[in-house]
Amino acid sequence: AQTVTQSQPEMSVQEAETVTLSCTYDTSESDYYLFWYKQPPSRQMILVIRQEAYKQQNATENRFSVNFQKAAKSFSLKISDSQLGDAAMYFCAYRSAHLPNDKLIFGTGTRLQVFP
Amino acid sequence: SAVISQKPSRDICQRGTSLTIQCQVDSQVTMMFWYRQQPGQSLTLIATANQGSEATYESGFVIDKFPISRPNLTFSTLTVSNMSPEDSSIYLCSVLTGSYEQYFGPGTRLTVT
Numbered sequence: 001a002q003t004v005t006q007s008q009p010e011m012s013v014q015e016a017e018t019v020t021l022s023c024t025y026d027t028s029e030s031d032y033y034l035f036w037y038k039q040p041p042s043r044q045m046i047l048v049i050r051q052e053a054y055k056q057q058n059a060t061e062n063r064f065s066v067n068f069q070k071a072a073k074s075f076s077l078k079i080s081d082s083q084l085g086d087a088a089m090y091f092c093a094y095r096s097a098h099l100p101n102d103k104l105i106f107g108t109g110t111r112l113q114v115f116p
Numbered sequence: 117s118a119v120i121s122q123k124p125s126r127d128i129c130q131r132g133t134s135l136t137i138q139c140q141v142d143s144q145v146t147m148m149f150w151y152r153q154q155p156g157q158s159l160t161l162i163a164t165a166n167q168g169s170e171a172t173y174e175s176g177f178v179i180d181k182f183p184i185s186r187p188n189l190t191f192s193t194l195t196v197s198n199m200s201p202e203d204s205s206i207y208l209c210s211v212l213t214g215s216y217e218q219y220f221g222p223g224t225r226l227t228v229t
């Protein structure tokens with residue numbers, strides 16, 4: 001069974017600085033998707049970024065980028081120029097590309113604090 | 117993307133009663149899901165709501181406790197039956213789009229006293 005591990009329960013960063021959140025996963029599959037979700041105190045889950053396993057190029061969305069290391073099964077999220085509004089819980093998630101295992105599997109989350 | 121609304125946004129219920137949560141999405145989607153998020157924890161999938169057939173439940177969740185309806189491709193309900201304080205959680209509706217991205221509703225915060 002696939003698992004997702006986030007080993008950092010909490011992280012903090014100064015405003016305008018860069019922070020990297022770690023995520024590792026375990027799977028025997030070669031086709032899958034990886035995601036980072038953000039959940040601010042409002043509790044709305046927001047999709048931040050996605051990565052297809054077959055793509056070697058790391059995904060980027062504005063200030064958010066990933067470092068996808070398929071062989072190492074690592075999928076870290078880098079937030080550049082951190083802003084106060086980035087403070088939230090961040091969840092890493094895995095989805096298989098194959099039925100019937102195509103359910104979103106979440107890590108335990110990393111709470112990010114942003115200090116002015 | 118998809119815009120998802122949930123009703124109610126929060127509720128406080130007495131032990132032994134039931135609450136039905138509604139989920140409405142702004143476009144037709146094939147797959148809808150219900151998740152539970154207990155305080156300070158990650159999300160746990162309760163079931164996949166299938167249109168026109170019974171929901172598919174994950175291990176540890178049963179239809180008698182969490183009956184689900186999916187009458188069409190834009191709407192689903194989750195009922196939390198015979199509630200106990202252990203059912204106090206956030207319940208989230210989610211949909212899968214054609215681009216294999218999954219979006220979430222704003223959640224329903226349930227407190228059982």
